[in-house]
Amino acid sequence: MSRTLIDECQEVASALRDTFDLEMTRYANAKHVHEFEGWTDWFWTSNKIRKAHLKIIEPGGKNRKQWLLHMNVFPASNIDAPIFGLDIVATPNKISGCFCDFSPTTENQKEFTDFFQDITKTFEWKRERELPPWAQEIFTPEMIAAGSIRQGPETDQLILAAGIMAEFYFNAIRGLKVDESLDTTDAQNKYCINQKMNKMLHSSILSWGISESDKDDYVNDVLFEEI
Numbered sequence: 001m002s003r004t005l006i007d008e009c010q011e012v013a014s015a016l017r018d019t020f021d022l023e024m025t026r027y028a029n030a031k032h033v034h035e036f037e038g039w040t041d042w043f044w045t046s047n048k049i050r051k052a053h054l055k056i057i058e059p060g061g062k063n064r065k066q067w068l069l070h071m072n073v074f075p076a077s078n079i080d081a082p083i084f085g086l087d088i089v090a091t092p093n094k095i096s097g098c099f100c101d102f103s104p105t106t107e108n109q110k111e112f113t114d115f116f117q118d119i120t121k122t123f124e125w126k127r128e129r130e131l132p133p134w135a136q137e138i139f140t141p142e143m144i145a146a147g148s149i150r151q152g153p154e155t156d157q158l159i160l161a162a163g164i165m166a167e168f169y170f171n172a173i174r175g176l177k178v179d180e181s182l183d184t185t186d187a188q189n190k191y192c193i194n195q196k197m198n199k200m201l202h203s204s205i206l207s208w209g210i211s212e213s214d215k216d217d218y219v220n221d222v223l224f225e226e227i
Contacts, residue, residue, distance in 0.1 A: 004092040004093075004151075005090050005091070005092055005093060005094065005095065005151040005155060006059070006067045006090055006091070006092055008151075008155065008159060009067055009069060009088055009090045009095075009159070010067075011159075012069065012088070012159050012162055012163070013054065013056050013069055015163055015166075016054055016071060016162075016166060017042065017054060019166050019167070019170065020042070020044045020052055020054065021044075023044075023046065023049075023170045023173075023174075024044035024045055024046040024049055024052055025044060025045060025046060026042060026043065026044050027043050027044065027045055028043070029041070029043045029053075029222065031221040031222055031225065032218075032221075032222050033217065033221075034214045034217060034218060036208065036210055036214075036218075038057055038058045038059070038208075039055065039056070039057050039058075040055065040056045040058075041053065041054070041055045041222070042054045042055075047076065047178070048075060048076050048079045048081075048173050048174075048176065048178070049073060049074070049075060049076060049079075049173070050074045050075060050076045050077065050188075050227070051072075051073075051074045052071075052072070052073045052074070053070070053071065053072050053073075053222070053223070054069070054070070054071045055068075055069070055070040055071070056068070056069055057208075065091050065092060066089060066090070066091060066096075067089075067090045067091070068087075068088070068089050068090075069086065069087065069088040070086075070087050070223075071084075071085065071086040071087070072084070072085050072223075073085075073169065074188055075105065075173065075184070076178070077182070077183050077184045077185045077188065077227070078178050078179050078180055078182050078183065078184075079173065079176055079178065079179070079182070079184075080105075080106055080108055080109065080176060080179060080182055080184075081105070081109065081112065081169075081172065081173055081176060082102040082103050082104045082105055082109050082112050082113075083102075083103040083105060083188065083191055084101075084102055084103075084165070084166075084169050085099070085100065085101055085103060086099070086100045086162060087099040087100070088162075093150070093151055094148060094149060094150050094151060094155075095146075095147075095148075095149040095155055095158065096147055096148065097146075097147050098144055098145075098146050098147070098149060098158060099143065099144060099145050099146075100143065100144040100161075100162070100165070101116070101139045101140055101142075101143035101144065102115075102116045102140065102165075102169070103138050103139055103140065103143075103191055104140065104187075105184035105187040105188060105191075106182070106184060106187065111172065112169070112172065113140055113142065115165075115168055116140070116142055116165065117142045119161050119164060119165060120142060120144060120161065121142075123144070123146075123157060123158075123161075124154075131143075131145065132197075132198075134194040134195075134197035134198065135194070135198075137190070137194055138190065138191045138194045138195070144158075185227055188227060189226045189227060191224075192224035192225065192226050193224075193226065195223070195224045196219055196220070196224050201219065201223075202215060202219065205218065205219070
């Protein structure tokens with residue numbers, strides 16, 4: 001039986017979980033109080049990572065054929081590193097949406113942004129698109145914001161890149177020292193505040209049949225809680 005694109009994306013999620021387990025410690029997020037059908041959330045932390053969150057939504061029930069991955073890695077506020085974000089929305093035949101970025105928390109993270117640009121500059125499917133104002137304030141011009149990525153060489157390239165960027169990110173984090181004079185709390189809060197301005201985020205969660213109040217709890221306390 002041939003592998004579907006969702007099978008391939010599942011392997012990305014498994015590889016990310018394995019990497020996170022090596023680099024950090026899992027924890028139970030006390031703010032994650034709602035369980036949604038088909039949704040699985042994992043959380044990690046370490047002395048250099050404030051919170052890493054990986055979410056998978058499996059096809060089934062009200063979820064027609066979509067598979068979704070959401071990932072955010074927030075560094076500790078005294079670590080000079082960007083926020084690593086990745087979102088993939090897939091059907092069995094194509095990736096209908098992919099968003100990925102190293103979002104800076106200071107102006108001293110050129111090593112990360114240069115690496116991201118080097119990895120993605122040859123992606124022909126990485127088409128430029130106009131970002132809304134809330135996104136322009138937190139994402140880099142090099143971010144991946146793509147849709148309709150067909151199964152084959154394009155998706156192979158994306159899946160490989162996701163693994164390479166995760167490996168680079170944690171290798172770089174290991175080499176960084178805690179800087180007690182640094183506090184990126186404001187930058188991390190701005191990222192979360194702006195993400196919550198994304199109308200598509202709210203409408204997509206509601207489309208799974210989740211109530212408005214449960215959606216608000218999840219967005220405000222689990223996905224993008226401020227510190």
